[in-house]
Amino acid sequence: MILQPGGLIAWLIVGLIAGFLANVLVRGHSSGCIGNIIVGLIGSVIGGVLASMLNLGTFRFIGSIVISFIGAAILVALLQFITGSRN
Template sequence: MEFIWFLLIGAVSGWLAGQVWKGAGFGLIGNIVVGILGSIVGGWLAGNLGIGGEGLLGRILISAGGAWLLLFIISLVKKA
């Protein structure tokens, strides 16, 4: 059951990051991949800053923030 929640949080946070970044999502698989990678980045960053993601909404926001940061970094690398 944990794995299903992990995928759902990844899909939602990837979709949110896609909405903020380019105005549209990346499709179901793309949203899950971006969201999962974003949750890793966001969780690492939040842990180092001492920010805790309490509850479902907190986890989604941290994951979406990490996904957005990941997309921002990728866009900088692509421009270079």
């Protein structure tokens, strides 16, 4: 796999969108740009693992955002459960 600048930018955008949506829908507020990107990128990994376990195939940009959002929402909910915060 070759990391190209366009691919990196696309993953950052996907991470930002997925992290923002997950934080707003699960927590009720955003974590800031960097926090959203981190949550979204980790969520992308979680969602990608789940998608591959379910043999869902490959996705284009919108599908990647959806899978990343699902993973990010799982991550945020898990973090809330572990820390016990409701904010």
